[in-house]
Amino acid sequence: IVPIRPGLVREGAPTEAVLLGFVDLTPQRRVEQMRVDFIANASHELRTPLASLSGFIETLQGPARNDANARERFLKIMGEQARRMSRLIDDLLSLSRIELNAHLRPEAEVDLVSVISHVRDALGPLGRERGVEISFDHPAPPVNVRGDRDELIRVFENLVENALKYGGSGGRIEIGIAREGADAVVAVRDYGPGIAPEHVPRLTERFYRVDTAHSREQGGTGLGLAIVKHIVARHRGRLGIESVPGAGSTFSVRLASAAADDKKK
Ligand code: ADP
Numbered sequence: 091i092v093p094i095r096p097g098l099v100r101e102g103a104p105t106e107a108v109l110l111g112f113v114d115l116t117p118q119r120r121v122e123q124m125r126v127d128f129i130a131n132a133s134h135e136l137r138t139p140l141a142s143l144s145g146f147i148e149t150l151q152g153p154a155r156n157d158a159n160a161r162e163r164f165l166k167i168m169g170e171q172a173r174r175m176s177r178l179i180d181d182l183l184s185l186s187r188i189e190l191n192a193h194l195r196p197e198a199e200v201d202l203v204s205v206i207s208h209v210r211d212a213l214g215p216l217g218r219e220r221g222v223e224i225s226f227d228h229p230a231p232p233v234n235v236r237g238d239r240d241e242l243i244r245v246f247e248n249l250v251e252n253a254l255k256y257g258g259s260g261g262r263i264e265i266g267i268a269r270e271g272a273d274a275v276v277a278v279r280d281y282g283p284g285i286a287p288e289h290v291p292r293l294t295e296r297f298y299r300v301d302t303a304h305s306r307e308q309g310g311t312g313l314g315l316a317i318v319k320h321i322v323a324r325h326r327g328r329l330g331i332e333s334v335p336g337a338g339s340t341f342s343v344r345l346a347s348a349a350a351d352d353k354k355k
Pocket residue numbers: 248252253256257280282283284285293294298299300301305306309310311312313314315316339
């Protein structure tokens with residue numbers, strides 16, 4: 091209850107009023123809910139391989155104690171589960187580091203042709219293993235943008251690896267760089283099964299997968315595209331996803347060229 095200034099009140103009118111203020115808590119609640127969901131998801135993802143490891147340890151201490159064959163097999167699976175936990179922790183740490191620095195734009199001059207050549211060399215063996223050819227079409231180098239070379243390598247490694255993991259059945263992956271006005275656009279295209287439209291807007295959510303079992307089988311953590319989205323946003327770029335079920339998917343990243351960026355300053 092607050093007093094009303096005497097000059098503002100007519101004779102005989104009340105001299106006190108109740109002031110009510112409203113604060114919209116919806117955005118805070120939403121952020122809080124997202125944080126709670128994220129921790130629940132991360133714990134669940136870590137608990138799954140941990141439960142499997144505990145199960146195998148018990149079996150090796152008990153029923154399979156003297157079975158050399160089973161021991162060999164179980165240790166191999168346990169190694170895979172441990173690697174999965176470590177990948178998940180690496181991805182969680184990367185994501186929080188990128189989010190922490192979200193407001194800092196990386197400034198080094200980076201040549202996209204060299205970034206993609208690096209990614210293609212790194213993933214070529216996996217492609218050959220799966221019978222997939224990775225082609226790369228680009229204008230004369232350099233195609234310079236302002237950014238962080240390692241983070242940009244991470245973006246395109248994720249996209250090409252996904253094309254191999256989920257679109258590899260198409261037999262080829264095409265990577266292209268095009269100059270569009272003041273921008274450089276990198277597109278990663280596969281000819282796999284594609285993605286149904288209802289999933290497309292949710293792919294960059296943490297832990298969102300179209301087929302969780304298939305993702306796990308492929309060694310996925312469900313965090314790859316969330317990391318891609320955050321790195322691209324930090325570079326003030328745009329991530330595009332186009333997919334036609336049955337025909338394949340194209341993931342593209344649009345970045346301002348270094349020259350155009352410098353002119354704006
Ligand atoms: P994951 O670790 O599961 O690969 P991502 O965040 O990288 O996580 O991708 C999320 C989901 O998006 C994948 O689980 C998969 O279902 C789908 N996806 C990503 N790239 C492709 C693609 N090129 N073709 C079909 N589905 C894809």
